[in-house]
Amino acid sequence: MERGHRVSFMHMPDVADRIRREGLEFIPIGHADHPKGSLAQSLTALGQMKGLRALRFTIAAVAGTTEMMLRDAPLAIADAGISALLADQMEPAGGTIAEHLGIPFVTVCNALAINREPHVPPPFTPWRPRETWWAHLRNSLGYAASDRLTQPISRVVNRYRRAWNLKALDSPDDSFSPLAQISQQPALFDFPRRRLPAHFHYVGPLRKPLPAAIPFPWERLDGRPLIYASLGTLQNSRFELFRCFAEACRELDAQLVITHGGGLTDAESSRLPGNPLVVAYAPQREVMARARLTLTHAGLNTVLDSLTFGVPLVAVPITYEQPAIAERVRRLGAGEAIPLAGLNAHNLREIIRRVLSTDSYLDNARRVADAIREAGGVGKAADIVIDAIR
Numbered sequence: 001m002e003r004g005h006r007v008s009f010m011h012m013p014d015v016a017d018r019i020r021r022e023g024l025e026f027i028p029i030g031h032a033d034h035p036k037g038s039l040a041q042s043l044t045a046l047g048q049m050k051g052l053r054a055l056r057f058t059i060a061a062v063a064g065t066t067e068m069m070l071r072d073a074p075l076a077i078a079d080a081g082i083s084a085l086l087a088d089q090m091e092p093a094g095g096t097i098a099e100h101l102g103i104p105f106v107t108v109c110n111a112l113a114i115n116r117e118p119h120v121p122p123p124f125t126p127w128r129p130r131e132t133w134w135a136h137l138r139n140s141l142g143y144a145a146s147d148r149l150t151q152p153i154s155r156v157v158n159r160y161r162r163a164w165n166l167k168a169l170d171s172p173d174d175s176f177s178p179l180a181q182i183s184q185q186p187a188l189f190d191f192p193r194r195r196l197p198a199h200f201h202y203v204g205p206l207r208k209p210l211p212a213a214i215p216f217p218w219e220r221l222d223g224r225p226l227i228y229a230s231l232g233t234l235q236n237s238r239f240e241l242f243r244c245f246a247e248a249c250r251e252l253d254a255q256l257v258i259t260h261g262g263g264l265t266d267a268e269s270s271r272l273p274g275n276p277l278v279v280a281y282a283p284q285r286e287v288m289a290r291a292r293l294t295l296t297h298a299g300l301n302t303v304l305d306s307l308t309f310g311v312p313l314v315a316v317p318i319t320y321e322q323p324a325i326a327e328r329v330r331r332l333g334a335g336e337a338i339p340l341a342g343l344n345a346h347n348l349r350e351i352i353r354r355v356l357s358t359d360s361y362l363d364n365a366r367r368v369a370d371a372i373r374e375a376g377g378v379g380k381a382a383d384i385v386i387d388a389i390r
Contacts, residue, residue, distance in 0.1 A: 003382065008080055010073055012065070014039035022208075027080055029072035033064065047238075047263070054319040055124070055149065062090075063152040069093035070160040074101060084389040089114060092157045092175035100164045104389045107176045108381075109183040110206075111300060112321050116173055117195045122146050126323035126339075128331065129191045147171075180388035182381050184304070186371040189328055201384050204375030205304045207285075214283040221277070221290070225254040225356065228287050228311075229276075229295040230302050231263070231318075239268050241316065245295050247345035248352060250274030257287060285309070293355055298322040298329070298337070307334060310366035312355050314348070316340055333364035 001007050001023070008025040009015075012034035019026045042061055049057055070093045077085075078101065085105040087094020098105035112123040119135065121127035122142040129135070147154070157175075158168045169175055180199050183190070187202040229245045231238060242258055249256040256276040260269070269278040285305055288294065294306040298315035303325055306313050313335035315326035326337035336351050355361045 030068035188371040225292040232299040246272040248348035310369035312361040
C-alpha cells in the first residue's frame with residue numbers, strides 16, 4: 001500500500017473488524033455457512049482439544065473454509081477488479097482460484113514451510129531430520145498419513161478443479177505458486193533443504209512496527225530476570241498449564257509475567273502459585289525485549305518474536321506443528337522442549353534453571369536474531385511480490 005497498490009483482504013465476516021483496524025479494505029464472503037459469531041464458537045471448542053482430536057477438528061474446519069473460498073471468492077475477486085493474489089500456503093484454494101481466473105499469485109508461508117523433501121519430516125511431527133533409509137521411510141509414511149488425514153480438504157479442492165477443467169492436485173506442493181513462495185522464517189530456523197525452487201524466499205518474520213501501546217503495569221517489574229509466558233490465542237484457557245508454569249517459577253530468582261489473552265478468569269489468575277504478574281494482554285514484543293526467557297506452547301509467532309530479541313525459550317508443544325517448531329528451537333540450541341505428557345513443575349523448573357544458567361542458549365538465540373535481522377522482513381517480501389506479479 002505504501003508503494004501505491006490497492007490491497008484487499010477476503011474472508012468470513014468474523015474477521016472484518018480486525019482487518020479494517022489494520023487499514024485494509026475488507027471483502028466479506030461466506031455469509032451462508034460462516035455467519036458472524038461462528039469463528040468464536042469454533043475457536044472456543046478448539047481451545048479445549050489437543051493432539052489428534054484437535055487436528056481432525058481443524059481439518060474439518062479448514063475444509064469448510066476452503067469450500068467457502070472456492071465457492072464465493074472467484075466472483076468477489078472479479079467484481080473487485082483484483083489482479084493478483086497472496087495465498088496462504090496452508091489454503092490450497094488460493095492457487096486454484098488464481099488458475100481458474102488466470103491471474104498471478106504468490107504463496108506466503110505464514111506457518112512452517114510444508115514443501116516436501118525426503119529427509120525433511122512432516123511439519124506436524126517432533127522428528128529430527130536424518131540421512132538414513134529408515135528416516136526417509138518414516139517421513140514418507142508420515143506424509144502418506146497426512147494426505148489421508150487431509151483428504152476432506154483435497155476432495156473439496158479437486159471437485160472444483162474438475163469443474164473448472166484444471167488438473168487435479170496430487171500433492172500440496174502442486175498448489176504452491178510457480179512465481180514466488182515467501183516464508184516468514186529465516187533460513188537458519190528451517191531444517192536443511194535441498195529441493196526448494198529458486199523462487200522460494202526466506203524473509204524472516206512478517207511484522208509491522210510496534211502497534212499503539214497496550215496498557216501494561218511496567219512499574220510492577222521488580223528488576224529480577226524476567227520470564228515471559230504465553231500460550232498464544234488458541235490454547236490460552238489451559239489453567240493447569242499456566243499453574244504448572246507458575247509453580248515451576250515460584251522458587252526461582254526470576255519474575256514471571258503471564259499473558260492469557262482473556263483465557264483465564266480473575267479467580268483463576270488469583271489462584272496461580274507464587275506471585276506472577278498476570279495480565280490478559282501485553283505488548284508482547286516490548287515485554288520480550290526485556291525478557292531473559294520465554295515459556296511457550298511453541299506457536300510460530302511467539303517463537304519468532306522471542307528469537308527476534310535473542311531470547312531463548314522453553315517450549316511445551318500442545319498440537320499442530322508446535323512439536324516441529326519446538327524441535328527446531330532445540331536443534332538450534334536456542335532453547336529446550338518438554339513433551340506435554342511428561343510435564344510437571346519439578347522437571348520444568350530444572351530445565352528453566354539450565355536454560356537461564358547456560359550461556360550457549362543465549363548465544364544461539366542471539367545468532368537466530370542476527371539471521372532474522374539479515375533476512376529482510378516485510379520490505380523484502382514486498383519487493384518479491386511486486387516483482388513476481390509484474
